[in-house]
Amino acid sequence: MAWNRKDILDIASLSVDEIASILDMADGLKEISERSIKKVPTLRGKTVILFFHEPSTRTRISFDIAAKRLSADSISISASTSSMVKGETLIDTARNLEAMHPDVIVIRHASSGTPYLLSRKISTPIINAGDGTHAHPTQALLDMMTVREAKKKLHGLRIAIVGDIDHSRVARSDIEGFTKMGAEVRVSGPPTMIPKGIESLGAQVMYDFDEAIDGVDVIMMLRIQKERQQNFLFPSEREYAQRYGLNSTRLKRAKPDAMIMHPGPLNRGVEITPDVADSINSVILSQVTNGVALRMALLYLVAGGLHSADDH
Amino acid sequence: MRMIIKGGRVLDPGHMDALADIVIDDGVITDILPSVSRDMPPIGKNDQVIDAAGCHVVPGLIDMHVHLRDPGQEYKESIETGIRAAAAGGFTAVCCMPNTQPVNDCRQVTEYIVKTAAAFHSVLVYPVGAISRGLKGLELSEYFELKDAGAVAVSDDGMPVVNSQLMRRALEYAQGAGLRVISHCEDPGLSGGVMNEGETATRLGLSGIPNACESIMVMRDIALSELTGIPVHIAHVSTRESVHAVADAKSRGIRVTAETAPHYFTLTDAAVEQYDTHAKMNPPLRSEDDREAVRKGLADGTLDVIATDHAPHSVLEKEVAFDDALNGIIGLETSLPLGLKLVEEGILSFDALIWKMSKNPAGIIGLARDIAVGEAAHLTVIDPKRPFTYDAGNGFSKSKNSPFSGWRFSGRAVYTIVNGQVVFEAGQKQSL
Numbered sequence: 179m180a181w182n183r184k185d186i187l188d189i190a191s192l193s194v195d196e197i198a199s200i201l202d203m204a205d206g207l208k209e210i211s212e213r214s215i216k217k218v219p220t221l222r223g224k225t226v227i228l229f230f231h232e233p234s235t236r237t238r239i240s241f242d243i244a245a246k247r248l249s250a251d252s253i254s255i256s257a258s259t260s261s262m263v264k265g266e267t268l269i270d271t272a273r274n275l276e277a278m279h280p281d282v283i284v285i286r287h288a289s290s291g292t293p294y295l296l297s298r299k300i301s302t303p304i305i306n307a308g309d310g311t312h313a314h315p316t317q318a319l320l321d322m323m324t325v326r327e328a329k330k331k332l333h334g335l336r337i338a339i340v341g342d343i344d345h346s347r348v349a350r351s352d353i354e355g356f357t358k359m360g361a362e363v364r365v366s367g368p369p370t371m372i373p374k375g376i377e378s379l380g381a382q383v384m385y386d387f388d389e390a391i392d393g394v395d396v397i398m399m400l401r402i403q404k405e406r407q408q409n410f411l412f413p414s415e416r417e418y419a420q421r422y423g424l425n426s427t428r429l430k431r432a433k434p435d436a437m438i439m440h441p442g443p444l445n446r447g448v449e450i451t452p453d454v455a456d457s458i459n460s461v462i463l464s465q466v467t468n469g470v471a472l473r474m475a476l477l478y479l480v481a482g483g484l485h486s487a488d489d490h
Numbered sequence: 491m492r493m494i495i496k497g498g499r500v501l502d503p504g505h506m507d508a509l510a511d512i513v514i515d516d517g518v519i520t521d522i523l524p525s526v527s528r529d530m531p532p533i534g535k536n537d538q539v540i541d542a543a544g545c546h547v548v549p550g551l552i553d554m555h556v557h558l559r560d561p562g563q564e565y566k567e568s569i570e571t572g573i574r575a576a577a578a579g580g581f582t583a584v585c586c587m588p589n590t591q592p593v594n595d596c597r598q599v600t601e602y603i604v605k606t607a608a609a610f611h612s613v614l615v616y617p618v619g620a621i622s623r624g625l626k627g628l629e630l631s632e633y634f635e636l637k638d639a640g641a642v643a644v645s646d647d648g649m650p651v652v653n654s655q656l657m658r659r660a661l662e663y664a665q666g667a668g669l670r671v672i673s674h675c676e677d678p679g680l681s682g683g684v685m686n687e688g689e690t691a692t693r694l695g696l697s698g699i700p701n702a703c704e705s706i707m708v709m710r711d712i713a714l715s716e717l718t719g720i721p722v723h724i725a726h727v728s729t730r731e732s733v734h735a736v737a738d739a740k741s742r743g744i745r746v747t748a749e750t751a752p753h754y755f756t757l758t759d760a761a762v763e764q765y766d767t768h769a770k771m772n773p774p775l776r777s778e779d780d781r782e783a784v785r786k787g788l789a790d791g792t793l794d795v796i797a798t799d800h801a802p803h804s805v806l807e808k809e810v811a812f813d814d815a816l817n818g819i820i821g822l823e824t825s826l827p828l829g830l831k832l833v834e835e836g837i838l839s840f841d842a843l844i845w846k847m848s849k850n851p852a853g854i855i856g857l858a859r860d861i862a863v864g865e866a867a868h869l870t871v872i873d874p875k876r877p878f879t880y881d882a883g884n885g886f887s888k889s890k891n892s893p894f895s896g897w898r899f900s901g902r903a904v905y906t907i908v909n910g911q912v913v914f915e916a917g918q919k920q921s922l
């Protein structure tokens with residue numbers, strides 16, 4: 179199919195067909211990472227800027243490897259290492275980057291909506307690598323890829339997302355993505371972590387964790403950040419682990435072949451017990467592996483692989 | 491020099507409504523002659539004649555809540571540009587909030603504002619002094635000094651007065667000094683967000699501010715007004731709970747008055763979609779239920795005043811991530827057109843609009859706005875049919891942060907008259 183989208187900013191704006199073709203392409207590209215020479219010339223001569231305004235290791239490395247496996251030149255800049263960013267507005271920095279003619283800018287920012295702001299101001303294609311608590315479309319797509327790979331479908335699956343939904347861009351994008359593809363998504367966690375109106379994204383709220391994972395095909399656990407205790411979101415990791423942590427006893431309520439997912443990094447012993455994190459149900463490392471293929475697909479689509487072929 | 495305002499419908503709510511000519515001499519109304527009497531006022535060759543045919547001539551509008559940013563932040567607005575914007579919006583007077591740099595918590599700053607504004611012989615500027623020194627909420631400012639220098643009220647606007655004892659003492663002490671207390675209602679514990687709490691905030695991943703953040707403080711201030719028997723004025727009401735609290739207080743005879751701003755009766759938090767920082771203000775735009783409650787509150791008299799909370803910010807402070815954008819929008823040039831829209835939609839009568847934009851604020855801060863022989867000629871001539879497309883980029887304010895840019899309106903001020911002088915005429919860019 180022809181790809182006519184300049185940016186990948188969120189899941190909400192992608193159609194079912196677009197999501198399906200991204201996942202198909204990612205499935206096909208996965209094999210490249212299994213070769214002894216893990217490189218194809220597809221994006222040779224293309225420049226990818228990884229503009230990370232918020233610390234991130236795994237997402238940045240995943241994009242970096244994806245770009246390199248497609249032979250694109252990738253350059254990382256971060257707020258802390260770049261003198262360009264100091265005293266300069268975000269828009270000025272982006273315009274400076276644009277002036278160097280990159281083919282894609284991948285942006286991570288701590289403030290929700292920042293990729294939209296840049297997309298209005300510059301013409302370079304933008305991929306959102308996570309903005310505030312708003313969206314993390316590449317994570318949601320790799321999650322869908324991982325589930326579809328194992329279950330051979332998304333439609334009709336039951337998925338529970340558990341933890342601090344309010345502060346999770348992954349949760350928002352996963353809810354939008356999985357429900358768009360016909361799955362049923364439940365969210366669970368203490369009421370302090372379930373934002374008002376989350377149902378409008380398509381999720382069903384079940385405060386009782388045991389009820390939420392009853393008979394599900396997929397359990398997605400979210401990282402609990404200790405700092406949140408200061409905002410009165412929960413009293414202690416101990417009580418959190420007891421009530422909302424995934425352990426082997428609880429896991430029995432889900433389907434026997436239920437997949438356990440986590441966007442990382444893990445807090446072993448808090449939201450997930452070590453034995454469950456390492457159990458055969460866990461696909462946490464497959465998510466990481468698939469992340470590279472998925473990001474290769476997006477870079478390919480956005481940087482003009484199919485684009486230019488179809489345009490001519 | 492004499493001025494004659496001819497052929498307009500002179501409308502002073504509760505007082506007169508007639509086709510009449512107004513004769514002004516030396517800034518004072520000297521005669522009001524019914525047009526139908528054919529008893530034409532003799533026109534001398536030096537007389538200035540204002541053709542008000544088809545227009546309403548009303549008591550001069552007052553905006554009792556603006557931020558002029560002067561002294562200290564003149565890159566956003568100055569007293570001069572703020573006055574121009576006010577005149578263009580039909581306002582004959584504005585009250586400017588004390589969160590300038592330095593804070594207007596003393597005689598010197600109040601005097602600077604009064605003196606600077608007076609030099610333009612235009613819109614009247616009435617400073618609001620700070621409730622607490624430096625807006626810090628720790629000790630009272632010197633209210634008698636502020637009053638002597640020309641302040642008409644006190645407020646820590648922009649900041650809530652968190653300490654209830656300080657608020658109580660402010661009410662009592664201000665009563666002695668003859669100043670009204672204007673309260674910015676916000677519970678700091680609940681105010682950590684950047685937009686209204688709700689479905690839109692959840693979808694956009696923006697942190698929310700619940701309605702109770704405002705109404706808790708509204709209820710506290712009502713309790714303090716009840717305790718002391720001293721009136722309090724609630725600034726920028728945005729929630730249904732606040733409207734209900736004020737209505738309930740009024741029904742119990744508590745002397746509370748309240749204002750809302752045009753954006754609260756016009757927009758909802760849906761305007762934040764696409765992370766539009768021109769929809770970011772404090773209190774935030776609320777839900778449709780709240781907007782309805784505010785409109786109803788205006789209609790039934792719970793809300794006494796429409797005031798803009800005109801809050802100029804430069805593009806540097808608005809063209810940034812939503813989280814980082816400063817709160818507030820400009821409003822002086824769109825307030826009356828948005829008010830007239832309420833009249834068109836049947837929410838308010840034209841009379842009621844004039845009460846809320848002129849006579850009520852005048853009463854609250856102790857001014858007069860009457861069209862009568864012997865009164866100062868502060869008048870606004872409104873053409874209720876004049877088409878008007880607002881373009882913030884071409885506006886009079888130094889800042890352009892308006893969500894209403896590009897909106898088309900029917901009706902606007904065509905003449906703004908202060909002390910018998912035309913300070914704005916529609917179609918003319920020059921207002922001073």
Ligand SMILES: [Zn+2]
Nearest residue numbers: 647648674725
């Ligand atoms: Zn305020």
